[in-house]
Amino acid sequence: MFQKILIANRGEIALRVLRACKELGIQTVVVHSTADADAMHVRLADESVCIGPPPSRDSYLNIHQIVAACEITGADAVHPGYGFLSENAKFADILAAHNITFIGPSGDHIRIMGDKIEAKRTAKRLGIPVVPGSDGAVTEEKEARRIAAEIGYPVIIKASAGGGGRGMKVAHTEADLEIALQTARSEAGAAFGDDAVYIEKYLEKPRHIEVQVFGDGFGGGVHFGERDCSLQRRHQKVWEEANSPALNAEERSRIGGICAKAIADLGYSGAGTIEFLYENGEFYFIEMNTRLQVEHPVTEAITGIDLVHEQIRVASGGGLSVKQEDIKFNGHAIECRINAEDPRTFTPSPGTITHFHTPGGLGIRVDSGVYSGYKIPPYYDSLIGKLIVHGRNRVECMMRLRRALDEFVVDGIKTTLPLFRDLVGNADIANGDYDIHWLEKYLARGE
Numbered sequence: 001m002f003q004k005i006l007i008a009n010r011g012e013i014a015l016r017v018l019r020a021c022k023e024l025g026i027q028t029v030v031v032h033s034t035a036d037a038d039a040m041h042v043r044l045a046d047e048s049v050c051i052g053p054p055p056s057r058d059s060y061l062n063i064h065q066i067v068a069a070c071e072i073t074g075a076d077a078v079h080p081g082y083g084f085l086s087e088n089a090k091f092a093d094i095l096a097a098h099n100i101t102f103i104g105p106s107g108d109h110i111r112i113m114g115d116k117i118e119a120k121r122t123a124k125r126l127g128i129p130v131v132p133g134s135d136g137a138v139t140e141e142k143e144a145r146r147i148a149a150e151i152g153y154p155v156i157i158k159a160s161a162g163g164g165g166r167g168m169k170v171a172h173t174e175a176d177l178e179i180a181l182q183t184a185r186s187e188a189g190a191a192f193g194d195d196a197v198y199i200e201k202y203l204e205k206p207r208h209i210e211v212q213v214f215g216d217g218f219g220g221g222v223h224f225g226e227r228d229c230s231l232q233r234r235h236q237k238v239w240e241e242a243n244s245p246a247l248n249a250e251e252r253s254r255i256g257g258i259c260a261k262a263i264a265d266l267g268y269s270g271a272g273t274i275e276f277l278y279e280n281g282e283f284y285f286i287e288m289n290t291r292l293q294v295e296h297p298v299t300e301a302i303t304g305i306d307l308v309h310e311q312i313r314v315a316s317g318g319g320l321s322v323k324q325e326d327i328k329f330n331g332h333a334i335e336c337r338i339n340a341e342d343p344r345t346f347t348p349s350p351g352t353i354t355h356f357h358t359p360g361g362l363g364i365r366v367d368s369g370v371y372s373g374y375k376i377p378p379y380y381d382s383l384i385g386k387l388i389v390h391g392r393n394r395v396e397c398m399m400r401l402r403r404a405l406d407e408f409v410v411d412g413i414k415t416t417l418p419l420f421r422d423l424v425g426n427a428d429i430a431n432g433d434y435d436i437h438w439l440e441k442y443l444a445r446g447e
């Protein structure tokens, strides 16, 4: 097991990882920018190192500073959290070259999944169902026309270096195709320095369902069920659930089994998420994330398993603490992402939190790094906390969520809490009847 882990992140996830390290008796080092000197995780860590000024590129993305902080403090592993350097293959390789363990998969696996064409090719080879489309990059309009005619319109053109919704263009008919291909390629070239694009059948009303997987580091793989993350705004998840209201146990076990086997065959190590679009009872792979995700607590709630403990165990060579047959799905969990933003316009609202009171009681978890008197700096993303609610079934979970939202007090700044108080009373949400476009349409109606 590791002696000392350096946490290369900030905010609620830095605190989340710190808690896991403390439980495992591992010493902690945090790195932080000058803007985060007063952050909770800095106060709670055994050691802290200031690595630079507020802009991320000069601090949380500064690989040399982070490696230097490891050398100075004698950290033997790095947990990258999510965002920042968590899916940076070069960072994983550099740490390995310094004999520091990156708590995550190999640089090569990160690289494959970061290239969306290569990721899709790999998924297909491993037996994961993918969206019908081109076999690789498409450059010529003629080829694009042939593929689109074969799979049928509408089609979507995606940047291979994109992901998470960046660099996508939809063509509804052949007349739209040329412009869609050209704009997708030039935008991809400008944004990512790589103009490779691929074509897929455009699914009009899917849900976003993702499967949590783990490779054990010894060639084994398991799944921890799925999360439904269909409620998004501008490709930012807002509300996540486990299980998906759309799946039954048989579908869960079927897609989970396919994913677990794929992870084993790939020789993948650590936590991963396989993202699907789900429409008319079919799963279609779109991307794989090679990190711990923001919404991992809903999976922890229904399985009772600490996924950060598992990441640390696997990275240290100790394997997983559970076998597939030990992983049971109990009840239902919902996570609300609480952002320091206007609940209707989503304009960021940094500043001082004058009063912070979190809900409690059975089935309630709040992951947050803020406190009364804390000043939210304007430089980073606006997530200030996550409310995760668990119940024996979805009805009980929703009941408890409504009550928890009533108890939650955040004064001094605007937050997205009022949006959740509206959503929890909405009939479609109560019925679990929503797709990836539901939230944007709801917000546009201004109800």
Ligand code: MV4
Pocket: 131, 156, 163, 164, 165, 166, 200, 201, 202, 203, 204, 208, 229, 230, 232, 235, 277, 286, 287, 436, 437
């Ligand atoms: C799609 C799609 C429809 N058809 N691919 C957006 C983020 C990126 N991960 C993939 N995305 C989509 N890919 C095909 N073939 C629709 C989306 C999409 C979306 C996906 C998940 C959650 C929210 C979304 C919002 C708009 C579009």
